[in-house]
Amino acid sequence: MEKSRKKFIDVIDKAIVAGNTMDRDELLFSYKGVLYPVTLCSLEVFRAMESFEARSDDVILAGYPKSGTNWVGQILNDLVATFEKKRRDEEKSVSDEELEEFPYLEIGDTEKYERMKKLPFRRVILTHLAPGNLPKSIFKNKAKILLLIRNPKDVATSFFHFSNAWSALPSYETWDDFFVAFMTEKMPWGSYFNYLSEWNKYAADENVMTITYEELKENRDMGVKNIASFLGISLTGEELRSVVERSSFQSMKENSLKTHGALGSMLFRKGGVSDWKNLFSEEQNEKMDKVFEERIARTKLGAKLKYEVYCKA
Numbered sequence: 001m002e003k004s005r006k007k008f009i010d011v012i013d014k015a016i017v018a019g020n021t022m023d024r025d026e027l028l029f030s031y032k033g034v035l036y037p038v039t040l041c042s043l044e045v046f047r048a049m050e051s052f053e054a055r056s057d058d059v060i061l062a063g064y065p066k067s068g069t070n071w072v073g074q075i076l077n078d079l080v081a082t083f084e085k086k087r088r089d090e091e092k093s094v095s096d097e098e099l100e101e102f103p104y105l106e107i108g109d110t111e112k113y114e115r116m117k118k119l120p121f122r123r124v125i126l127t128h129l130a131p132g133n134l135p136k137s138i139f140k141n142k143a144k145i146l147l148l149i150r151n152p153k154d155v156a157t158s159f160f161h162f163s164n165a166w167s168a169l170p171s172y173e174t175w176d177d178f179f180v181a182f183m184t185e186k187m188p189w190g191s192y193f194n195y196l197s198e199w200n201k202y203a204a205d206e207n208v209m210t211i212t213y214e215e216l217k218e219n220r221d222m223g224v225k226n227i228a229s230f231l232g233i234s235l236t237g238e239e240l241r242s243v244v245e246r247s248s249f250q251s252m253k254e255n256s257l258k259t260h261g262a263l264g265s266m267l268f269r270k271g272g273v274s275d276w277k278n279l280f281s282e283e284q285n286e287k288m289d290k291v292f293e294e295r296i297a298r299t300k301l302g303a304k305l306k307y308e309v310y311c312k313a
């Protein structure tokens with residue numbers, strides 16, 4: 001079941017065009033104390049989102065920007081589509097294009113949540129929102145939540161390059177300027193550290209599974225199997241292998257013009273671990289180590305991140 005990506009590419013293209021015509025300080029707006037890009041989000045859509053009714057079989061992929069959400073989104077959609085294809089009649093009364101919604105919950109138009117009620121199959125929904133800003137029904141109706149986390153130094157590095165590549169986000173003259181903004185809560189979708197400490201409160205819930213970018217990078221076979229079993233999806237070894245192959249960095253990058261349009265070349269950058277070593281100064285390392293130690297290190301998510309392995313020179 002190859003999903004249509006037409007709406008995705010349209011939204012992205014419009015954001016690129018709009019971003020190009022705007023001044024840097026017009027690109028973000030604040031909602032409940034958190035910044036968001038005006039070319040993607042709006043107050044009206046945030047208000048409409050409150051009516052979103054989660055289903056118990058929904059799969060919510062929660063990840064801070066640049067944690068690998070497009071990667072794990074591909075794996076989830078592929079697992080669900082492969083599984084559903086076996087169970088469902090191939091004949092579809094409506095086309096994929098009609099059923100397509102922008103994959104991130106908080107991005108779209110105000111009618112999106114009404115249309116989503118009619119989606120006939122298991123819904124895979126991505127979000128960068130902290131749990132307190134998500135519709136309550138996600139927790140009340142016990143949707144499955146896959147929480148994706150990535151070490152903060154690689155997140156910051158990826159976010160810096162992405163901000164300078166994509167016109168919808170404010171760009172930075174220097175890495176040092178970006179680092180200050182990252183550490184002082186000036187990022188779209190808020191502070192990395194707030195995000196992790198908020199999600200940490202849910203990390204032990206039975207309907208929440210946490211996965212790290214780094215563990216998936218080290219063993220994609222195992223990661224895909226664990227995700228499938230969390231979702232109760234059983235596939236043959238060959239089907240699982242195909243999902244693993246289609247989610248390689250190489251394969252996603254090659255396919256990216258089709259799946260992500262102009263965003264593809266900005267998004268699929270290096271796809272590795274430890275690129276932060278090319279940017280962080282000694283002083284910046286010390287600053288981030290200190291904040292991580294104070295806010296995250298002793299939490300469940302902090303332990304999962306293996307900071308000593310991935311964030312020490």
Ligand code: A3P
Nearest residue numbers: 066067068069070071158248249268269270271
């Ligand atoms: P880099 O900028 O470090 O290369 P998001 O999707 O949340 O915006 O995250 C983007 C990051 O995930 C980018 O990191 C991108 O290269 C990486 N990524 C995307 N697909 C990947 C894949 N198949 N394997 C590994 N990393 C991937």
